[in-house]
Amino acid sequence: MICKNTLAHANAVEWFKTYFDLCGDYQPNSEEIHLNPMKLLDIYSEYQDELKLDHEELLEYKSWRKVWFNMFPHVRLREYKAVSGEVYILPINF
Secondary structure, eight states, X not given: OOOOSSHHHHHHHHHHHHHHHHHOEEOTTSSOEEEOSOOHHHHHHHHHHHHHHTTOOOOOXXXXXXXXXXXXXXXXXXXXXXXXXXXXXXXXXX
């Protein structure tokens, strides 16, 4: 199954594209997009909240997850986010 030809599936695909563009980190050496570590259910809640505001048709969680994994296999959740621990202080120009 790639994606069913329904309004709910089309809405989900468009939402995913927008979400990944806004929240994803495009990897310079591959086609992958990485998202910060979080639960899939939290992302699904964001999807529900945003589409409910527009009174759009929603997918159930299981179908929503299938759309993500079938249409966007190049998008992954990070297991952790590396932080270097370095602090950069920018000079103040007067």
